[in-house]
Amino acid sequence: xTRLGLSALMMLCIVLCWRAQGACQLPPSSAGLGTVTSFTxxxxxxxxxxxxxxxxxxxxTLSLLGNNYIRLxxxxxxxxxxxxxxxxxxxxxxxxxxxLCSTANCSTELTVNGPPVSFNSGQLVNLIxxxxxxxxxxxxxxxxxxxxxxxxxxxxxxxxxxxxxxxxTGIGAAGQCMPGGLQSGSAVEPMTVSLAITNDCITxxxxxxxxGNAPLVTAFSTVSxxxxxxxTKGSNYTVGLNNGNNAVNNVRNMANGGSLISYDIxxxxxxxxxxxxxxxxxxxxxxxxxxxxGTLRSYNYVAxxxxxxxxxxxxxxxxxxxxxxSF
Numbered sequence: 310x311t312r313l314g315l316s317a318l319m320m321l322c323i324v325l326c327w328r329a330q331g332a333c334q335l336p337p338s339s340a341g342l343g344t345v346t347s348f349t350x351x352x353x354x355x356x357x358x359x360x361x362x363x364x365x366x367x368x369x370t371l372s373l374l375g376n377n378y379i380r381l382x383x384x385x386x387x388x389x390x391x392x393x394x395x396x397x398x399x400x401x402x403x404x405x406x407x408x409l410c411s412t413a414n415c416s417t418e419l420t421v422n423g424p425p426v427s428f429n430s431g432q433l434v435n436l437i438x439x440x441x442x443x444x445x446x447x448x449x450x451x452x453x454x455x456x457x458x459x460x461x462x463x464x465x466x467x468x469x470x471x472x473x474x475x476x477x478t479g480i481g482a483a484g485q486c487m488p489g490g491l492q493s494g495s496a497v498e499p500m501t502v503s504l505a506i507t508n509d510c511i512t513x514x515x516x517x518x519x520x521g522n523a524p525l526v527t528a529f530s531t532v533s534x535x536x537x538x539x540x541t542k543g544s545n546y547t548v549g550l551n552n553g554n555n556a557v558n559n560v561r562n563m564a565n566g567g568s569l570i571s572y573d574i575x576x577x578x579x580x581x582x583x584x585x586x587x588x589x590x591x592x593x594x595x596x597x598x599x600x601x602x603g604t605l606r607s608y609n610y611v612a613x614x615x616x617x618x619x620x621x622x623x624x625x626x627x628x629x630x631x632x633x634x635s636f
Contacts, residue, residue, distance in 0.1 A: 333365040333492050335472055338500040340451055346509035347459055347541040350405060356452035358413075359500055361470055365443040365492050368478040372443070373430040374486060377476050379445060382425035383409055384497065385469040392420035393454075396464035396504055403459040403542075405504060409468060410450045419449075425473070433476075443478055451502055458602050460543035461508045468500045508636055510540040515632050518574075518612045526570060526620045531579075531613040535597070536632060542603035546593045546636045549585030550574060553628040560615070563626035570626045571615040579611045585633060 340359030349355070363379055386394035388404060395404040411417045411426040419426060428436065428447060438446035449470070472495060479490035514537045523529045540546060555562040555569060562569040574583045577597065582589055596606035 332494050333363050333474055333476060335496050335498045336362050336364065338362065338470075338498060340449075340500065340502050342451065342453065342502065342504035344505040344507060346507050347461055348509050348511050350453060350455075350459065350504070350506060351457055352455060354452050354455060355504065356450065358448055358450045359502070360438075361447040361449060361472055361498055361500070362438060363445045363447065363472060363474055363476075364438075365445070365474075365476045366478055367442040370434050370437065370443065372477050372480045372486075372490070373433060374477050374480070375430055377430040377433065378474065379428045379433060379447060379476070380425040380473040381411070381419065381428075381447060381449070382471045382473075383419040383421055383423065383468060384471045385421060387465075387467045389421055392423065394421070394466050394468050394502070396453075396466040396502060398460060398462045398464055398506075400460065400462070403457075403462075403464075405457050405459060405464050406454045407466070407502065408452050408454065410452070411448075413450050415450060415452060419470075425471075443476060449500070453504070458542055458604065459506060461506045461541050464504045464506060466502050468502060470498045470500055472496055472498050506541075508541040508544040508546070510538060510544075510546070510634050512539040513537075513632050513634070520572075520612075520614060524620075526614050526618055527616065529614040531611050533609065533611050536608045536610065537605055538593075538608070538634065539605050540593070540634070544593065544636065546634050547590040548593070548608060549590045549633045549635065550583045551585045551631045551633070553630045555628055561628065561630075563628045565621070565624040565626045568621040568624065568626070570621060571618050572612060572628075573615060574610050574612045574630075576608070576610060578609075579613075583610055585631075590635070 388395040409419045475493040477486040479487045481487040555564040597609040598607040
């Protein structure tokens with residue numbers, strides 16, 4: 310009688326132990342797309358991967374049954390456009406849409422409230438995470454969409470991934486999941502995705518200055534032209550013009566051998582010298598004009614031969630200037 314009683318007690322303990330197991334756990338998830346320039350994110354895809362981790366304990370994969378599964382579905386995001394999550398800038402205006410996929414080539418994309426992707430028991434055996442046991446690491450792939458003209462800064466968004474599961478954590482002698490051994494349920498797992506955008510400039514257009522021909526330095530006309538710069542939308546920078554190759558006492562000169570013709574370049578319609586130090590630099594915020602997309606700024610200037618100098622010997626006089634940008 311004592312042995313039978315003890316045996317019954319042991320069986321009861323086993324059943325109660327299985328029933329006492331808690332549900333699988335879903336720790337927080339995140340993925341970083343790194344740092345790229347505004348023009349890179351506009352023209353090229355940035356990609357990364359992240360994991361949804363479902364931790365169901367220290368059981369054996371041998372306990373997985375054919376009808377066990379984990380399903381992932383994108384049910385929402387902080388910001389959404391066209392069924393896709395959008396990473397938003399702090400300014401509240403600029404955004405970068407992203408794709409969330411279950412395959413590296415994005416052949417299977419998870420759109421908001423679209424069909425879920427399922428992992429069966431055979432696939433789950435290959436998705437055991439570093440913790441081992443019945444702890445699964447389900448990969449998701451994230452990539453940006455090109456054609457986004459955005460300002461520099463931090464872009465972030467949270468994706469709501471509904472994770473549904475049915476995992477057996479213990480099989481009985483009859484090959485069936487033991488009572489209380491089936492862990493099933495669903496929960497929304499937030500995945501935070503971030504991307505940093507930096508300023509960049511890709512084009513400076515600076516046409517040559519040609520004063521033409523004249524018999525006397527006093528007969529040369531002024532030249533009005535424009536330098537254009539293409540930089541990140543909303544970026545702040547300054548544009549500098551150095552003194553060229555033949556400057557004397559901070560005065561620019563064109564040279565022909567040892568002979569010089571002094572000239573200078575002024576911002577806008579004239580009066581303020583355009584140089585490469587301090588207040589002589591030209592701030593992007595004071596540009597002559599800006600394109601509708603905010604990337605191209607124009608800088609109108611006047612170049613003139615300085616008065617009060619003697620006419621040098623005839624010949625071709627030239628100089629080379631450097632345009633520089635500073636963020």
